[in-house]
Amino acid sequence: MSDVSRSAAYVYVGPTELRQGVTSVGGATVLDIGDLERFLSQRPASEVAEPFTYVVDTAGRLLLAPRRSEHVACAGGEAVLGAGEIGFRRSGARWSAEYVSNQSTGYCPDLESWAAVARSLDRAGIAHGTGFTHAIVFRCCPRCEGWNVVREQTYVCALCDADLPVERTAAP
Incomplete structure (x- = not known):
């Protein structure tokens, strides 16, 4: 059994009009540190200083979009294994997820979605804590x-x- 098949998928439960407006995946895929650095280098400093919108797709990949983006747009309207906001910090050559929440009123992911988020960060080589830094119960x-x-x-x-x-x- 793969890691992904053990994770619950969350379908979009937010406003229908937001889902209907999605035509493609809007999030940038982050499979490794190089992807993260490319994504961050294309953002203004003011945006890099605040958390980003993220989803973990059903293949276990981390997708990022600017903070004020809708999670459903980041995910291309598809189901996700996790969603919320994430902020990064660099210490020397090492990147870490300094802030991670499950704050997504479009997907309402449960606290157990942390496992999928942690796996996606591990795969990308991004250090992280042991759980959400800001956890929400839906x-x-x-x-x-x-x-x-x-x-x-x-x-x-x-x-x-x-x-x-x-x-x-x-x-x-």
Whole structure:
């Protein structure tokens, strides 16, 4: 069994009009340090100083786009193994992912998506920590089917006040 087949794929759950506007993959593929350096060298310094939008596609590849890009555009509308924001830092010749989140309201990836993110960073030779530096818990409401960010361990839908499941389940 491959690493990819053990990972859950997340389908896009955001606004339909954003998905319909996607015509191709908008993210730059980062398979190694050279790819990362090329991507960063094509960005203005102000953009390099802030996190980027990222997805891990279903082949386990890291794709990057400018921060204000939609995750669904970065992924070409396809399912992903992980999505969020990522910031890089260089120390000598070594690159590291200094900031990594699962902040993507279009895909709402669970905390377990870290494994796929870590594998994609490992494959590219990018150092990283042991988990998300900013982790977000998403839950889908069983009543209204709206996706929610769980804040302060309060599992209540912000849209309809229904109780949210504590454990993640598939979308209704």
